[in-house]
Amino acid sequence: MANVHYVRGAMIEQLEPPAASSGAAGWVRQNLFSSPLNAILSVLSLALVYSVIAALIPWLISPTWQASSLSECREILEGASGACWGVIRERWLQLLFGFYPSELYWRVVLDFLLLIVAVAPVLFTGLPRKMLIFSALYPFLMPWLLWGGTVWGPVVAALGFGLGYLAHKLAKAALGGLAAMILAVLVPVIWWLFLAGPVSEAVASVLPLALEPVESRNFGGFMLSITIGVVAIAISLPIGIVLALGRQSNLFIVRSLSVGFIEFIRGVPLITLLFVASTLLNIFMPPGTDFDIILRVIIMVTLFASAYMAEVVRGGLAALPKGQYEAADALGLDFWLAQRLIIMPQALKISIPGIVSTFIGVFKDTTLVSIIGLLDPIGLSNSIRADQSWNGIVWELYGFIALMFFIFCFSMSRYSMFLERKLRTGHR
Amino acid sequence: MNKTVFVGVLALAGMSASVAAAGLLDEVKTRGKLNCGVNAGLVGFAAPDANGEWGGFDVAVCRAIAAAVLDDPNAIEFVPTTAKTRFTALASGEIDVLARNTTWTFTRDVDLKFEFTGVNYYDGQGFIVRKDLGVSSAKELDGATICIQTGTTTELNLADFFRINNMDYDPVPIETEAEAQQQYLAGACDSYTTDASALAANRATFEDSANHIILPEIISKEPLGPLVRHGDNEWGDVVRWTLNALIAAEELGVTSANVAELASAPGSNPEINRLLGTEGTLGEMLGLQPDWAVKAISAGGNYGEIFEKNIGEATPIGLARGLNAQWTSGGLMYAPPFR
Structure with a gap:
């Protein structure tokens, strides 16, 4: 009797998937040509993309880097259409730094490098926590590097916060929570208003440690945008959180003030x-x-951003289930502890896309x-176009500006996505 | 109602500013810097170069004033102003003098409480068209689409001109000069109208500038000049006579090349001597050094030199002197006597 095998003793070699559904061809078939309608749309889109790129690339790749005026660009191009990149070569430093004295550019560059160092521990929790000390000092270091002047101004300003903390600590034991709170605000304000000026002058006359001052008028270009943007962003978040809490407060005056400010x-x-x-x-x-124009603008932009930030944070607060608040109360946490440990971490996490x-x-x-x-x-x-050599140049300048803005905004949005993934704790 | 309130606020500010700013000349001297309001960018008149140095026809007036008052044509804080911010900047005292191609009009002089200290450029509104449009006079523009900057006097002048001549037009409102250039070149409008000096500057940048003509009609008077606040006549005099010194210097043949030599000793022409301070006490009367005009003229040359260097026929803008020639050669530039 023959030995009938109806079960295979060995695995068959796996076959490659059919060529039509694997590799590049498969991807194209699945994603671009899965149905006649899709095929038509894909062809049309590809034709459109091609025509745009075909028109753009020759324009972008243009041998005009060394030109020193628009007419020179036209001579180089001999009637062909192309970008006139000479304007970027001649003016890119001006677009970045404005009229900041060129021998002091290092201060701006250093300032923004330090900004990255200061922001890093806030953004990436994997870094050593000690770096946060530098982040706290940075707000006082930054204006000193940008505007120059005596080092004692920012030092004395920072001292105000130290005094406030000290007052809070001493008064809390002696006088109780509310009095300590009031003193913690009052002491630094008095210090800044009446004592800081004379003290910094006195110390500066003993130990003159100063950078060459640069006037606000000389700020310009991306340096101005980034300065206004970074300061407004950094200050608007805490103000926004306070306003959002104020808007939810049970205290009538606090609530009315917050609502009035935000709505106005x-x-x-x-x-x-x-x-x-x-x-x-x-x-x-x-x-x-002489109230510095840039300072005035920064204040206005910050107030504007704070009002929007307050509403974004309020959205996060509203999205938290009521049980979270009640749980915090049940644990016996006071208002600030509850906010810090339970409410804010969750509310801010929800608000990340809005905040960014x-x-x-x-x-x-x-x-x-x-x-x-x-x-x-x-x-x-506009000022560059007012130079007769570059009058008539539009797209090259706007293109360069758009590229710079894209780099900044795109990295911000990528970071927000990274943060969302990292903080996703999987409740929803 | 709103306008009245606004003007009232302006006037109040002007008054309070003038009360406190009495003695602006001394203030500028102690400050050591002249705050000069200029256009943030107008070809030939004011623009920063790659190193951030300002230059141009209006800027040269600021430099002459700074040289006359502070003996340093670079002791200037240039404050870029826009068409909207220029008057408040001057009224609030942020700037000492506004040299920003500003037309001298009745309301600006009387109602806004400013003092125009003279005219450094006589401009007028014109039209630019493509040659193939087949138009040789602005009166043939009936039914044309016209690019026009909004919120300027040119917009009103255009309406007046077409109404007077019983013609229709189709306005294409635009915001900036760069936009106007693009729209006009893209064919969005048959004609673009603005000050003739700006039209010439624009045409010079066109790739096919020979195919565009500026029509002969000038439909408005635009006397442009530096201005100061009401209420400080001493400072107004300094600005006015610095400008006059530049104009008179051209008439008298004093240039940046020969001014040092002419000022070294009294010459044969008594008016040159008085102007350059080798005779008489004109500088002292202004509250300045005797050689104030020498410094002003050495800063950038006399009026004619400034014109030729920034907007004259040798530059790409290529403006002819026209109305801005000396009165002795048929123009309107006429400085009162230095006596």
């Missing part, structure tokens, strides 16, 4: 606030008062300052 700022266009900063404030203040898109919006809104005569990249592009 959101009801007014940023342009109007900037005009108030540049012209109206000037008229109301006594003539001769507000950040990006604020950063892009800084270009509006060109309307009040500050020379940010857009304002500078």
